[in-house]
Amino acid sequence: MPSLISQQWQERTSGFFSSSGTKLREARQSAGAFVGEVAKDAKVNVTDVAERVGSLFKSRWAILQQPATRHAVQEHLITAAATTGTLVRKGLTETKEKVSVGKIKVEEAAKKTAQKSKTLLTDIERWQKGVASSDVFGVAIEVTVQRQESTRPIPFILIKCAVYLISTGLNSPSLFKTEGDKKLIQQLVSAYNQDHSALIPEGVNPVDVAALMKYYLASLPTPLTTFELYNEIKDARSSVSRMRKPLQKLSSVNYNTLEFVTALLLRVSQKSQLNKMDSHSLAMEMAPVIMWREDKRPECYREYWRRPSRSPKKSNDFEAASPWDLLSDEGEGVDASSSIPLDDIVQVDFGAVEVVQCLIEHHNAIFTDADETVTAMARSDLWTILSTLLLFLPLLSAGEAELGKHKKFPVVVSTWPFIEAVRAAWRAVDNGSSAVEAVVEGCSACEELRCDGTVGPGGSPNENGETMLDALLMDGVTMEVGAVAAMRYVKDGIKAAWLVMKYSQHTLLAGEGASAFAISMGLPGPMNLSSPESVKKWLDWKENRCQPNFRKNVVPANDCGPYKPKNEGVDVSGDILTESCEMGNIEYGPPLVGPHNHDTISMAVIDKFGHIAVGTSTNGATFKIPGRVGDGPIVGSSAYADDEVGGCGATGDGDIMMRFLPCYQVVESMRQGMKPEEAAKDAVSRIARKFPDYVGAVVAVDKNGSHAGACHGWTFQYSVQDPDMDDVQVFTVLP
Numbered sequence: 001m002p003s004l005i006s007q008q009w010q011e012r013t014s015g016f017f018s019s020s021g022t023k024l025r026e027a028r029q030s031a032g033a034f035v036g037e038v039a040k041d042a043k044v045n046v047t048d049v050a051e052r053v054g055s056l057f058k059s060r061w062a063i064l065q066q067p068a069t070r071h072a073v074q075e076h077l078i079t080a081a082a083t084t085g086t087l088v089r090k091g092l093t094e095t096k097e098k099v100s101v102g103k104i105k106v107e108e109a110a111k112k113t114a115q116k117s118k119t120l121l122t123d124i125e126r127w128q129k130g131v132a133s134s135d136v137f138g139v140a141i142e143v144t145v146q147r148q149e150s151t152r153p154i155p156f157i158l159i160k161c162a163v164y165l166i167s168t169g170l171n172s173p174s175l176f177k178t179e180g181d182k183k184l185i186q187q188l189v190s191a192y193n194q195d196h197s198a199l200i201p202e203g204v205n206p207v208d209v210a211a212l213m214k215y216y217l218a219s220l221p222t223p224l225t226t227f228e229l230y231n232e233i234k235d236a237r238s239s240v241s242r243m244r245k246p247l248q249k250l251s252s253v254n255y256n257t258l259e260f261v262t263a264l265l266l267r268v269s270q271k272s273q274l275n276k277m278d279s280h281s282l283a284m285e286m287a288p289v290i291m292w293r294e295d296k297r298p299e300c301y302r303e304y305w306r307r308p309s310r311s312p313k314k315s316n317d318f319e320a321a322s323p324w325d326l327l328s329d330e331g332e333g334v335d336a337s338s339s340i341p342l343d344d345i346v347q348v349d350f351g352a353v354e355v356v357q358c359l360i361e362h363h364n365a366i367f368t369d370a371d372e373t374v375t376a377m378a379r380s381d382l383w384t385i386l387s388t389l390l391l392f393l394p395l396l397s398a399g400e401a402e403l404g405k406h407k408k409f410p411v412v413v414s415t416w417p418f419i420e421a422v423r424a425a426w427r428a429v430d431n432g433s434s435a436v437e438a439v440v441e442g443c444s445a446c447e448e449l450r451c452d453g454t455v456g457p458g459g460s461p462n463e464n465g466e467t468m469l470d471a472l473l474m475d476g477v478t479m480e481v482g483a484v485a486a487m488r489y490v491k492d493g494i495k496a497a498w499l500v501m502k503y504s505q506h507t508l509l510a511g512e513g514a515s516a517f518a519i520s521m522g523l524p525g526p527m528n529l530s531s532p533e534s535v536k537k538w539l540d541w542k543e544n545r546c547q548p549n550f551r552k553n554v555v556p557a558n559d560c561g562p563y564k565p566k567n568e569g570v571d572v573s574g575d576i577l578t579e580s581c582e583m584g585n586i587e588y589g590p591p592l593v594g595p596h597n598h599d600t601i602s603m604a605v606i607d608k609f610g611h612i613a614v615g616t617s618t619n620g621a622t623f624k625i626p627g628r629v630g631d632g633p634i635v636g637s638s639a640y641a642d643d644e645v646g647g648c649g650a651t652g653d654g655d656i657m658m659r660f661l662p663c664y665q666v667v668e669s670m671r672q673g674m675k676p677e678e679a680a681k682d683a684v685s686r687i688a689r690k691f692p693d694y695v696g697a698v699v700a701v702d703k704n705g706s707h708a709g710a711c712h713g714w715t716f717q718y719s720v721q722d723p724d725m726d727d728v729q730v731f732t733v734l735p
Contacts, residue, residue, distance in 0.1 A: 135193045137219040145253050148196060153256040157192050160200055161213045162264050166610070169206020170267060171274040176285045180211030188212050217261070217289040218298045224258045225291040225355075226250065233291070234351045240362045243355075247366070259367045261290065262359040267609050269360055270434075270477040283357035284348070291352040364432050408705035409610055410435075411722040412442065414603040415651045415699055419719055421446035422728045425605055426721045435613035436475050436498070438605040443471070443494035443617045446601045450531075455601050457491040458531025460619035462626050463549065465538035467529040469493035470620055470632035473501055476612035476641030481507045483633035484514040489526035493617045496523060497633070508633055541623055550625055600632050602639050602649025604701050612703065614639035614647045614663075621654070630654030636664035645671045646703045648680075652696025652713075660687050666700045676700035677708035684710045697733065709733040 136144055136157055144155045169175065185208055191198045200209060217224070225233050229246050236242035247255060265282045272278040277285075288298045359366060410429040414422050425442025429435065447456030454460045459467055471493030472483040482501025485508060490496055496518035500509055509517055519525045541547075546560035554563040600618035607613075616639050618632040631637035631654030638654065640663035641647035648663035662683040669679035680700040687694060695713030709718050709731065716733045 136196050137189055137193060137216060138221070140221050141224075141257060142251065142253050144196065153253050154260050155216070155257065156196050157216055158213060158257065158260060160198075161209050162260070164200045164204070164209050165206055165264070166267065169209065170271045172206040172210075173274075173276050175207065175210045175268055175275050175277050176214055176265075176282060177277065178207045178211075180208040181205065184208055185212055185215065189215065213261075214286070214289055217286075223290060223292050224250075224254050224261070226254065227294045230291065230293055233355055237351065237355045237358050240358070240365050243358060243362075243366050258290070258359070259363075261286075262356070262363055263367075263609075265356075265360045266363045267611070270475075270609075270611060273478055279357050279360040280353075282360060283353045287349065287352040287356040290356055292349065296349065364434060364437065367432070408722045408724060409606055410438075410608050411606045411701065411705040411707070412438065412603065412720065413605075413649070413699055413701045413707050414442065414719045415601060415649050415697070415716075416452070417717050417719055417730045418446050418451045418601055419728045419730070420449055421451060421601060421603070422719045422721055425603060426728070429605055429607050432608065434609075435605040435607040435611045436473065438607060439473060439603050439613045439615035440494050440498050442603050442605070443601055443615050444492065447491070447493060447617055451601055453533065453537075454619050454622070455617050456493070456619070457527075457529040458534050460622035460624075461530065461534045461538040461541075462620075462624050462628070463546070464626050465530065465535060466626070467531075467534055467619055468626075469496075469529070469617070470630060471497040471615070471617045472633045472635060472639055473497040473615040474613060474635055474639060474641050475501070476614070476643040476647060479642070481635045483508040483635065484518065485510040485629040485633040486627055487514040487518065488512065488529065489515045490518045490523050491525070491527060491529060492518070492523050494615055497615070499523070507635065510629065511627075537622070546623075549623055550621065550628070600638060600651040600654070602651055602699070604639070604641065604647040604649055604699070606647075606701070606703070606705055610643075610703065612641045612643055612647045612701075614641040614649060616649065631658035634658050634661075636661040638663065640664045640667050642667050642671070644703065646676070646701050648683075648698055648700050649718075650696065650698045651716075652711075653694050656691050656694045657687060657696050660690075662687065662696075662698050666698055670700065670702055675708070676702050676706050677710070680708050680710035684712050688712045711735050 136155065141155060145153060148156055165175070184204065188200070188204075188208070189212070223230075229249060232246040232249075233243070236246055247258070250258065265279075265286060268275060268277055269279045269282055272281075292298060410426070412422050412425045412429065414425075421442045424445035425438045428441040429438035433441070450456045450459050456469070457467060461467055466488070469487045469490070470483075470485050471487075472481065473494060474481045480501050482497040482499065482504075484493060484496045484500060487493065487496060487509075488511070496514065499518060499521040500506060500514075503521055504517070515525065542560060545558060547558065551557075551561075551563055553566050554561075555566045556563070557566075600616055602614070602616045604612065604614045616632050618630070618638075620628060620630045620632060624630075631650065634654075637650065637658040637660075639647070639649050640661075645667050648666040650657060650663050660683070665683040665686065666676075666679045669682055670676065674682065677700070680698050683698055684696065687696065693713065697709060697711035697714070697716035697718075699707065699709040699718045701707040705722060707718075707720060709716055711733050712735055714735060716735075717730050718733070719728050719730050721728045
């Protein structure tokens with residue numbers, strides 16, 4: 001497989017042989033120098049001894065001529081000769097030893113060089129034959145996917161890392177930015193190069209797992225976006241519709257992997273309040289390893305993924321020293337415990353950053369309407385990896401499988417049998433929309449259909465015969481809320497709430513201000529929200545002397561007003577009332593709130609990521625006093641969500657229920673360990689103890705998709721769709 005031999009192999013090989021020749025020459029020179037020095041030292045020693053002996057003979061020659069001293073001189077000569085012989089033998093021995101040392105050094109250098117050469121040549125030969133190896137890092141992504149022998153068009157290493165991050169680490173600060181543990185990451189690289197389906201050990205820091213993903217992408221011979229499409233993709237970054245076209249030219253492996261990676265980054269960005277990584281921050285970190293020009297390869301990462309652990313000393317180390325370690329010079333090692341600089345100084349390609357940021361922020365819009373050649377099953381698998389993980393359970397450890405075992409994602413839950421609204425939300429979330437987007441779709445459908453005549457334009461009139469809207473939207477990840485109350489002239493209540501969330505720092509806008517804001521942000525209006533049905537309902541009510549109504553302690557009690565306070569004959573100004581009180585007090589009879597005059601749609605959606613959002617839309621109570629705001633737009637009362645726990649929706653007598661914040665209570669009870677059914681019953685009973693005649697209901701759903709309802713004063717129904725259902729199912733709850 002010659003195409004897999006990278007330029008780096010050739011450069012490294014050439015450099016190695018060059019340095020090997022230099023080392024051999026240096027070794028020979030060193031050995032020769034040793035021998036020369038020893039010989040020189042020996043020669044000096046012998047000469048010195050000879051001079052001393054000659055001097056001794058000359059200075060004592062006269063004495064030697066005397067017979068009396070001849071015998072003694074002979075003895076001195078014998079001693080001098082012995083000393084000279086000893087010195088010569090010692091010098092020769094030292095010379096022999098040093099020559100031997102030099103020879104050993106030459107032999108060791110040659111042996112080491114030969115071993116390196118053999119290892120390198122063997123590995124190159126294996127690469128050329130295409131049988132080497134199981135390496136994942138530095139290998140073309142198509143080859144890696146092919147080796148997996150799976151229908152999943154995404155490298156297993158990315159799947160494993162995504163599963164780990166979603167399960168344990170999305171809240172970790174500075175994901176994909178913070179430096180990782182170099183030694184650990186090198187071991188993980190070695191593990192995946194040996195086995196592409198290796199598991200990530202428990203307890204690994206999510207920051208290190210994110211760094212591993214980043215390294216893998218940087219190691220690819222070509223970027224996910226390819227060199228050929230670089231300019232075309234970059235030029236399309238200002239338009240979602242334009243962006244789809246060049247992406248459709250990518251191979252299925254590149255396309256699906258790019259969709260997978262950016263979907264994960266979207267999920268990370270949704271936790272930005274906790275992990276401090278919004279879409280721009282993630283794009284700054286990930287763009288250099290997702291999209292680069294041919295001459296701008298992210299070389300700053302190469303030295304790390306090319307160098308697994310140098311020389312393992314423990315039996316449980318992932319891998320023996322690699323050919324790259326054998327090629328490295330002595331003393332060249334770095335501290336293995338040091339951290340890896342993931343953000344080395346590189347020239348920022350802001351065009352690529354904008355592309356990646358676009359792919360994150362508009363992920364669903366860009367990839368949902370993608371090339372039809374991407375099969376429905378493949379797209380379903382892609383999203384399932386990040387949500388239920390069920391299709392990939394054979395690849396997971398028992399512990400990882402247990403995390404997804406009891407979860408049913410996505411799931412849509414709504415108050416009342418608003419079946420079409422639930423279907424609309426399900427279509428959206430099943431096609432990859434976020435939980436927030438799906439809630440907007442579902443509630444919008446209910447507004448258009450005027451569910452039970454109490455939701456959307458043309459629904460319940462107030463005392464003046466006018467229809468007004470209340471709506472709320474809450475994101476369980478960011479805890480952001482947008483709401484509108486008593487909004488006139490704009491028919492899209494839930495979309496107006498979404499605009500408040502997206503384009504203001506406020507939580508709730510009301511009345512004329514809410515209408516003006518919604519219109520300024522692009523919603524149609526102003527328009528008359530009344531309908532022939534709502535006008536007729538109001539006229540009939542007027543003919544019935546405006547009964548029943550929501551007034552109390554006023555006169556006239558049984559007519560349409562105008563009303564004045566009835567307070568022991570004294571009005572609010574302190575003047576004595578002259579009007580007769582013979583009409584008597586208003587009596588509280590049966591509750592004025594019922595299923596057909598106060599039906600708030602309250603919807604909760606968990607998307608394929610396991611992210612939850614809730615929303616409500618309502619006209620409020622029929623014949624309410626103008627200006628009245630019920631519980632519909634009040635966060636914690638009509639709805640509440642927390643991604644870590646679950647969500648809740650409520651309906652009923654909002655004027656009473658909003659005093660208890662029942663949905664906030666439900667979520668907090670589930671946080672403390674209650675099951676959805678227990679939490680729902682507890683919240684309802686808290687209200688009933690104070691107001692035995694109130695009517696209302698709540699529906700609870702935990703973060704795993706389990707749901708239950710509870711009610712008081714009426715029979716309640718709620719609607720659900722999840723992956724186990726062919727269509728929407730309606731559940732009935734008795735008081």
